[in-house]
Amino acid sequence: MQHKILIIDDEDDIREVAALSLESVAGWEVVSANSGAQGLARAIEHQPDAILLDVMMPGMDGPTTFRELRKNPTTARIPVLLLTAKVHSSDQRRFADLGVEAVLFKPFDPLTLSTQIAAVLGWK
């Protein structure tokens, strides 16, 4: 089934690789944003099935963006998966407490990224 994913990450290369992975491996539609603010706008505009959200971003970081997404009634129900290069257990606990669907770690395997997302969200 085709899904629409919004990738929010300030790193152009990572956005591109992740988008290519989801498009070519799973055949999903991908929308990208390079900042929290842009991500928020794209989420409202595109209403994706899920959001892949980077944690460390200048300006509005991942957790702040997540809270903003939850505040807005039009995006409050979109599942969010954090994508982070932070692997400290204290960070992980902090992220888990936010209420996101899952925390995925960088580097990810581009061949299994879509299956990981699908497994978390119960997509067939």
Add this chain to the structure above:
Amino acid sequence: MQEPTRGVTITGSGQPVRADRAGLSRIWPVLAGLAFGSVAGAITVRLIAGPRLDGPLLLAAGVAGVTVALLFLRLQFRNRAPETGPAPLGEMLERSGEQGRAEELYRQQEILLNSVADGICGVDRYGLVSFANPAAARLLGATVSGLTGKPLHDVLHGSAAACIQCGEECILRRVAVNHEASSGEETLFRADGSSFPAEYYITSLLDQGRFSGSVLSFRDISQRYALDRLKDEFISTVSHELRTPLTSIRGALGLLSSGMLGEMNDKAANLFRIALTNSDRLVRLINDILDLERIQSGRKPLIFRPVQLEEIVRQAIDGMQPIAEAAGVQLTHDTTQVEIAADPDRLLQVLTNLLSNAVKFSPPASTISVLLRPGVGGVTLSVIDQGRGIPADKLEAIFGRFQQVDASDSHQKGGSGLGLAICRTIVLQHSGRIWAERNTDHGSTFHVFLPFKPVPPDMPDSAFNLVEAPPSAQTIEDK
């Protein structure tokens, strides 16, 4: 043992106490003029008491003299009945020599205790602070006299706000009651209610097998905590900064080498495979460095619970099976039901590392066996391979960081060179032991001994014996 000092009043006036012979003869025991040192003391003795001492002497001393007088009395009458008869001057002179030595010893002790930066408190058998050095008072924001005579726990935790007060289980409360030895890190509270992290050691003192009190030493480790936080942040940042470019590299190579984006010739495919394998190796290396650092620093504490070892062995073998199959190596196990207290995730990491090493160095069609043998006090896990074996001079070195049998191993086998260092750190935290042996025919065996009940690391012995417990003014006056 008779106690010679009962009823004796000792005053520290700073001046010699003069008394006539009649007055002196009414009291007992003998005290020398300690404040003047041995010779002057002896002369004073002679002046007042005459050539033969037929009555008690004066006490003359400042505070130090009084303390040494008490020490002297204790040393003199420790193991024998007090002398009630007249003592010759020669004996007095000899004793005053001992007094001089005792005084010197006392002065040395006082200098040491006053100059150390660690707080030191003596605690009597009832759990009351009988002595505190100036550093203890400074660290706790109190005066020495304000600390002495109080229960140890009140001194260290008494000023904590009601909402954060510790319960009956507080280790510092228990040691005073149960006469336990202990060490570790605790938050201590200053007199004004503010707190600081401290490292402490409490040692029980046994006087001829009988508990006579404890000694507490402690130090403020706020600075170390601050440094740990800095190091933590640094490692977290470095890890993040390394992972970010690696994510793009690993992702791009993964997509390219899958052939999903278009066909490529064999040479190009091979180069992509090499680049992909090495980027994976770099990721493992970063993960292992982080892991080792966190386990060793104790920031990733072990969570001990009852563990069925057989289950851990099965899980490790199941996880390693695909890699073993790809290498044409068979994994077998001969285990029995054994339960120990351990951190299951960490033990699985140890066994997975050992199996992964064994598979890497095993020729195709060989077998790797895992044995589980309960013994006295614990259980031994063995991973036996039929690989190339380890030279005798490397059997111990391989547990160090970045130590491999052959320098080219990390390139050819793709290891980080940290796997066995991680294993050893985890096993040590289980109070266990890990070592390697050469098999008689070929290959090597890695043994892990795990005690049924591990004890937390860095615990001192429960108590050590002091043959001569130092007397304190408090205890002698009490008698």
